[in-house]
Amino acid sequence: MSAETLLSRLDKVKQTKPGNWVARCPAHEDKHPSLAVGERDDGRTLVHCFAGCAVHEVVQAVGLSLSDLFPEKRSNETHAIKGERRPFPAADVLRCIAFEALVVLTAGAALLAGQPFSDADRARLVVAVGRLQAALDAGGLTHG
Template identity: 60%
Template sequence: MTADKLLSLLHGVKRTGPGRYVSLCPAHEDKHPSLAIRELEDGRVLLHDFAGCATSDVLAAVGLTLEDLFPEQHAASGSAKERRPFYAVDILRCVAFEALVCSIAATNLAQGVPLSESDRKRLLVAASRLQAATEIYDE
């Protein structure tokens, strides 16, 4: 599948750069584009919903599966080194946003404001994403 097929199933699609797009997420009520789509040179399609929807939920909402994000495999093409799927600046932007979430939670706690269940869950997501960001370039 190409990104074009996925993009045709989404609403509010805007191109943000070569092979990069944002759109409204079909898995939740989205008023502002939160879904980032990127097509890599090898045909893989990457998705990330900044509102927190799982990739599988986004794909299910448009009738696709995770397998649809990958091109059909042809004969082995040698042992070329795989490119990193994200630029460092993109990772830093995500880290900055998740750090902001942690900062807001910490400020509320310091002021004696208890975290709601949804805030606690979002804080755990932020911590998980921050940890994942540290592992992207570990090899």
Template identity: 45%
Template structure:
């Protein structure tokens, strides 16, 4: 029987409590949880899930699925990975002096993307990149750039 994902959740939800029950084979790991990725046919768990101290949930598919596709596959949105904002005036966010990820974590998470860039460079030297190659290269560059920003690295 498939779970009913259409139910509305209360505004006081914990994001981790929303996503974990919707994932197959979810189990604790060193830094959070690991589960089968619902966005692709996943035989062995490749989805990393981590809850931060402030309640935000970070997800990463080590096979390359986008976070939006992962949450959509279980009936959620990216907004569901964040705790509800307290009522009141709009909050102003300052750059964090304590980034969500350490530089080591960032390098570990983008390792696959770095390999994509290297493979594209080798392909470009030996021939022409296809449109699909160029699109995947752009995705890798975007992910690397986002990871650098999330790590708090300043240029």
């Protein structure tokens, strides 16, 4: 399957460069595009939700299955993805996590201004930090 089949079932699809798109994730309540989609020369379609949804959740939400992301000849599906150091362009990673960065920015500004932190603020910050960390890992942007 080409990435087009998947893209045609997603909302707010935006091409960021040839073979790369961002879109709203169908597997969670996604107000901002958190889903990166990449089409590779070997025919594979890469999918990553930067809010943390699993790939199978994303494809199932639009009525596809994991095998639809791979070309006819399938070999060692998950390993193929794991072995890839930087599956998505850094700019797309940042675009997908911009909202989380904003949450952290707002929290940081409030903290510096000496404003009190509610439990809800704190909980949302924990979620944002976790997502940013996961996104950086997925984008190959962390050291080690």
